[in-house]
Amino acid sequence: MAKRREYGEGSVYQRQSDRRWIATIEVGETAAGTRRRITVSVKSTGKPKVDRAAVVKKLRDKRLAIEASGTPTQSARTTVKQWALAWLDIKKRTLAPRGYNAAASPVRRWIIPTIGHKRLETLTPADLRAVADAQRQAGRKEATAAATHRTLLNLLRAAIVEGHQVPQRVLLVPAPKTAQSDRMDLTLPESVACLRVAADLPHGVRWAMALLYGPRQGEVLGLTEDYVDFDAHEIRLEWQLDNLPYNVARDRTSGFRVPDGYDARQLVDSWHLVRPKSKAGVRVLPMTPAFETAMRAWLEQRPANPWGLVFPAASGRPANDKSDLAEWYAIQGAAALATYDDRTELGPVPVGHPAGRYFKIHECRNVTATQLGEAGVDPEVIKSLLGHSTAAQSGEYRRIHRAPKLEAVELVASALQYGQPA
Structure with a gap:
């Protein structure tokens, strides 16, 4: 019976064509979504046990080097557009609908059209500034450019976490300066x-x-009448009215896009009562x-x-x-x-x-x-x-x-x- 490989060894075998010992390990996915593998090999010495141990050690050393150096575990050819769309799919399950829309809008309207064709590994500070410049040329306010810049940085940091190669210097690009908010109270x-x-x-x-x-x-x-308590002379705020999006736009049979852990009660059509995002909201x-x-x-x-x-x-x-x-x-x-x-x-x-x-x-x-x-x-x-x-x-x-x-x-x-x- 063949000996079971240890966890993390990957695949180990001897190639028949040249008798070299080969070992492979999976390290993420390519831009196309297929598995990406790293392969190492050693020459045969005629001692199978020694050769096998040598190639296993070489594979482990390679894996440890990847983890220690932060070498990307994803395809180096991934573009901003490819990652941005994947990132939005992740955010669908973690952000409330309004938060998701706030993230998706700048991605689709500004980031992808401006630098979506760029590869993550080749991004430069000038690319990030180009997004803000495009918004200025379109007459958008600096506050819009600053919000888009924050979304772009969040997107790029998430790419690094997933193993994509992103130049660290682009994360240091300062956000566009914004004018003081004109929000104020009535006299x-x-x-x-x-x-x-x-x-x-x-x-x-x-x-x-x-x-x-x-x-x-x-x-x-x-607010519903169940939360207006005339005996206690108080109102309890525990729900908010919100219009949740369908999984497929305008398709009522597709269900609603509800993130994980999101408490929502449907009223009619897309209208729902949802819980506030924090304990302080109740x-x-x-x-x-x-x-x-x-x-x-x-x-x-x-x-x-x-x-x-x-x-x-x-x-x-x-x-x-x-x-x-x-x-x-x-x-x-x-x-x-x-x-x-x-x-x-x-x-x-x-x-x-x-x-x-x-x-x-x-x-x-x-x-x-x-x-x-x-x-x-x-x-x-x-x-x-x-x-x-x-x-x-x-x-x-x-x-x-x-x-x-x-x-x-x-x-x-x-x-x-x-x-x-x-």
């Missing part, structure tokens, strides 16, 4: 004006929730009396829907995030035109971002954070309300009890004049 008068316009809507509590508590858009639109929000009254009134008249959504569309389907954003813009436009002299001394309020645009929904979180900070609220309480993974983006997560959170929200409500007589 206090702007926030008050918007709340007053929203108060005339049947579902005005939706926008009160945005400014008082600072939840993310998906958290509001994914949190409890205490309702102020005025907010609770408005919430009760809205739930009595909201459109019927089979999922218990608190803020569905008028049709009873899950609310579309684009329609929700359009309403927020309309509220700002109406607030800018309204005059409140008959109610308070607020007067006309020129609502709008200094850059000449409307405020985004996410900037409502800035309003809440600013008001909480100006009120001197404990950073841990702010973190617990806003769902930051870190306090002031630093510190350990811990549960904050209801009383200090309610006090904090009441301070924000008072500043925004919410629940006060008009």
